[in-house]
Amino acid sequence: xxxxxxxxxxxxxxxxxxxxxxxxxxxxxxxxxxxxxxxxxxxxxxxxxxxxxxxxxxxxxxxxxxxxxxxxxxxxxxxxxxxxxxxxxxxxxxxxxxxxxxxxxxxxxxxxxxxxxxxxxxxxxxxxxxxxxxxxxxxxxxxxxxxxxxxxxxxxxxxxxxxxxxxxxxxxxxxxxxxxxxxxxxxxxxxxxxxxxxxxxxxxxxxxxxxxxxxxxxxxxxxxxxxxxxxxxxxxxxxxxxxxxxxxxxxxxxxxxxxxxxxxxxxxxxxxxxxxxxxxxxxxxxxxxxxxxxxxxxxxxxxxxxxxxxxxxxxxxxxxxxxxxxxxxxxxxxxxxxxxxxxxxxxxxxxxxxxxxxxxxxxxxxxxxxxxxxxxxxxxxxxxxxxxxxxxxxxxxxxxxxxxxxxxxxxxxxxxxxxxxxxxxxxxxxxxxxxxxxxxxxxxxxxxxxxxxxxxxxxxxxxxxxxxxxxxxxxxxxxxxxxxxxxxxxxxxxxxxxxxxxxxxxxxxxxxxxxxxxxxxxxxxxxxxxxxxxxxxxxxx
Numbered sequence: 001x002x003x004x005x006x007x008x009x010x011x012x013x014x015x016x017x018x019x020x021x022x023x024x025x026x027x028x029x030x031x032x033x034x035x036x037x038x039x040x041x042x043x044x045x046x047x048x049x050x051x052x053x054x055x056x057x058x059x060x061x062x063x064x065x066x067x068x069x070x071x072x073x074x075x076x077x078x079x080x081x082x083x084x085x086x087x088x089x090x091x092x093x094x095x096x097x098x099x100x101x102x103x104x105x106x107x108x109x110x111x112x113x114x115x116x117x118x119x120x121x122x123x124x125x126x127x128x129x130x131x132x133x134x135x136x137x138x139x140x141x142x143x144x145x146x147x148x149x150x151x152x153x154x155x156x157x158x159x160x161x162x163x164x165x166x167x168x169x170x171x172x173x174x175x176x177x178x179x180x181x182x183x184x185x186x187x188x189x190x191x192x193x194x195x196x197x198x199x200x201x202x203x204x205x206x207x208x209x210x211x212x213x214x215x216x217x218x219x220x221x222x223x224x225x226x227x228x229x230x231x232x233x234x235x236x237x238x239x240x241x242x243x244x245x246x247x248x249x250x251x252x253x254x255x256x257x258x259x260x261x262x263x264x265x266x267x268x269x270x271x272x273x274x275x276x277x278x279x280x281x282x283x284x285x286x287x288x289x290x291x292x293x294x295x296x297x298x299x300x301x302x303x304x305x306x307x308x309x310x311x312x313x314x315x316x317x318x319x320x321x322x323x324x325x326x327x328x329x330x331x332x333x334x335x336x337x338x339x340x341x342x343x344x345x346x347x348x349x350x351x352x353x354x355x356x357x358x359x360x361x362x363x364x365x366x367x368x369x370x371x372x373x374x375x376x377x378x379x380x381x382x383x384x385x386x387x388x389x390x391x392x393x394x395x396x397x398x399x400x401x402x403x404x405x406x407x408x409x410x411x412x413x414x415x416x417x418x419x420x421x422x423x424x425x426x427x428x429x430x431x432x433x434x435x436x437x438x439x440x441x442x443x444x445x446x447x448x449x450x451x452x453x454x455x456x457x458x459x460x461x462x463x464x465x466x467x468x469x470x471x472x473x474x475x476x477x478x479x480x481x482x483x484x485x486x487x488x489x490x491x492x493x494x495x496x497x498x499x500x501x502x503x504x505x506x507x508x509x510x511x512x513x514x515x516x517x518x519x520x521x522x523x524x525x526x527x528x529x530x531x532x533x534x535x536x537x538x539x540x541x
Contacts, residue, residue, distance in 0.1 A: 004534060005031055007483075007504045010525050014481075016495035016505035018518055021531035022054050023072055023487040023508045029534045030079045033263060035506075036157065036482030038076070039473045039494050041089035041465055042069055045102055050511055056488075062093065062100050070109040072487060077114055077149065081263045083157045085477035086115070086147040089123070089465070092139065103143045110147055116154070119146040122449045123469060129454075144450070144473070153394075155262045157255065157482070162475035164443025179233070179313055179434070181208035182302055184346075186310040189218045191348035193430060195408050203346065205303035206230075216346065216432050217303060228348065231433040238353040241426055243284035248272035252284050254355045255479055261357050261393070270481055277361045286426050288352065311343035314436055344436045351429035356402045357393055359423065363405075364391050366419040380416050381409060457491060459517055465493040471501070478503050492518030499525060 008015045019026055043050070043057030045065040050057075056072075059065040073086070080086075090103045107117050121144035128140040148156040184206050191199040204225070205217025213230045220226070231237055243252040250271025260268045267276040267284070276282045367377065378387045390413075392402035405413055407428040414424070455466045470493050478484045482503055486494035489507035491514060498505035499522055507518060507526075519526055 004029075004529055005034065008527060013499050013525065014502065014504040015525050015527050016492075016498060016507055016518075016522055017529055018489070018492075018495070018507045018509065018515060018526045019529045019531060019534070020509055020512050020515055022510055024075070026508060026531060026534065027072070027075045027079065030076075030506075032078050033081050034483060035076070035080045035485045036084055037474065037478035037484045037503075038073075038080070038084070038086045038088070038487070039465075039470055039477075039484055040087075040486045040488050041490070042072075042488040044091045045093050045100075046095075047091070047093070052510055055510060062095070062102055062105065066102065066105045066109055069106055070113060073110060073115070073147075074113040076485075076487070080149055081259075082149060082151060082155055083259050083262050083479075084149060085156055085158065086145075087121075087473040087477060088145040088147065089142060089469075090145065091142050097135070103145060107145055110145075111150075114150050115147040116150040117145060117147055119448050120144075121146055124449055124451045125454050126451060127453050144469070146477075157259060157477060157479050159255070159476055159479070160445060161443065163446055163472050165446050166443045178211075179213060180211060181206045181213045183313055184213055184216055184230070185302070185304055186307040187216075187313055187434075188309055188343070188345035189216075189348065189432065190345055191218075191430075193348050193350055194406060196406070201225075202307070202309050204305050204307060205301060207299060207301050209298045209300070214299065218346075218432070219305065228430055228432045229351070231349070231431040233434050233436075237431055237433050238350040241352045241354045242287045244287055245269040245271060245274065245276065246282055246285050247274045247276075253480075254353065257284065257355050257358050259479055261361075267358070267361070277358075277365070280365075280420060280422075283362060283365075283422055284358065286352075286354075286423065288425065313344045313434065344434060346432045347435050348430050349433050350404075350427075351431045352426045354404065354423065354426045356404050359404050359427065360391050360393050360402050362419070362423060363413070363417070364393070366417040367391065370417055372417065377413075377416065381412060459491070459520065464491050467493055467497055470494055470497045474498065474501060474503060489518060490514060492521040495526070496521040499523070 005017075007017070043055065045057055045059065045062055047057060049055075056068050057065065059068065069090070073088075088106070090106055093100045093102055103120070107120070111117060122141050123144055124141045126140075128138065131138045148154065184203050187203045189201045189203060191201075199220050199222070201218045201220040203216045204219040205227075206213055207215040207217070207227065215227050215229050218226050218228055240254055242254075243257070244250065245252055248269060248271050250269055252269065256270050257267055260266065260270075268274070269276060274282070276284060367374075374388050374391060378384060381387045387405075387409075389401070389403040390405050394401045404427060407430065410424070410427045413419075450469065450472060452466050452469045452472075455464065455468075457464045474484060474494075474497055478498075480502055483506065484494060484498050484503050485506045485508070487508045489495065489509040492507055492509075495505045495507045495518060509515065509518065515528070
C-alpha cells in the first residue's frame, strides 16, 4: 500500500518510519525514485557481535564484508532520486597488526556499481578513545564517504550555504565598508550584464536616506545615464528568488523547482502536488520582498557631472599590506593585492537569482504557443547559436548548459513572443555592488575535515553517530521536506536529527531491542511498520 510510504505529521513534524528487519529483505518494497539522502554507519567488520544470524559485520574476510555493504547500495540505487546523496561512515580495521583499508575498498567497488565518490570526509575525533597498542599511532579519525549517483551528468542536491563557516570578521568589515553616500561620487562602474558589450562609466549622482546609499546615477562613457539601486556591501547578489504556488499559495524555493525537474521531469508543487508550468496561470509566482529601510520623505539626492574618477572608496584596500609595501609582483598573486593596486569599483549584477530551467520552461511555452521556431528567434535577436541556450532544459550542474537572456534581450524577446510580465522584474532588475576586499557573504567552504566530538550515550553499549555529524550531512545533502534513509539505524540518531530539521526519515534496524532506543531519541514520535505486512503488499510502482 502506498500508505506505508506516506509520512504522517504530528505536532508539526514529520514522524519517522521505523522498520524492524533486514534492509536486504525490504529494499524491493521501497518505491523507486523515492530517497533524497542516505546517512548511515553500518556495523564495522569484526567490531561487535550483535548475536543476530543475519547481521552484517561478522564475515570471514574483509572482501566478503565489502561485498555485502556494496550489494546493499547497489540494490538501493534505483530507490534513490537522481539528485540523491549518500554519506557512508565506515571504520578501518586492523588484522594481524596490519591496517585494512575497508573504506577505500568499499569506495572502489561503489564506483564500479554506478556511484561517484565526491569526497572522502575526515571525521576527526578530538576525544577519540585511546589504544593500548604501542607499535602504532592511535586512530583519531574515521572517513565519511560522500557519494552521488553516476548518471553521466552531475545533478545532486548540495546546499553548501547550510554548513558554511560564517566569517568572524563581518563586524570589522561592516565598519570598513560603511560608505558616506557622497563618497560614491566618482567611483568607476563596469556593466557586463545588461547588454552584449561591456559598458563602463562613473557615478555622478547618489540617492540616499540619512547615511544609507539607495541608488547611484551612472554616466556611461559612450552615452546615456541610468539610476541603478545600490547593493548592501555585505550581502550576496544575485539574491535567491522565492516563489509561491499559483494554485495553493504554498511556498516554493528554487531548490524545489530544480529538484522536481531533475527527478520528475516536471514542476510539481511540494505542498499540493499540482503539476505547474503547463499554462500561463500555473507558473510559480515570484515573491520579491525588499525591506524598507527608509521613508520616502527622507530621500535626498546629490549630483555632480564634473566629479573626477576616484580609485578607492572604503578603508579596506588602503590598509592593504601590499599597498603599503609597494610590492607589485607580490600583489598580483592575491585578489587583495590586485585590488590594492587596481582600485575599487562598482559592478552591475543581476538583482535576482532565478532558476535557468524555470526561465527555459517559461520561454519554451510562449515560443511554442506563438509557433515561432528557434531559428527565427535567433534571426530576430541577431544571434547565432546563442538564443537557443535560453530554451535549454538539459542538466549539467543545475542547468549550466543553458543561460538566461540579458535584460536588453529579454525586452526584445517579450516583443517577439508576446509573453506576460510575470518574470520581467526577476530577469531585468539590476543592482550596483561594490567590488572590494571582504569576507565571502555566504561563508567559507568548511572543507573535508570535520572536527566533531564523540558523544556519550549511556543507553547503548555500542558506538553511535554524533548528532552534530548527522546534522552536518543532513543539512548539506538532504533538501527540506526530503526523505533520508538510515538502513542501519542503531539508536536512531538520524531520526532524531531529521525530526529537528524538518526532514522525513526511514529508519531500518535489524535488532528489535534497539527500537526502544529509537523511540526515546525521537521523543516517542515514530511509526512502526511491520515487515510482514510490507511483504504482503504488492506495491504498485
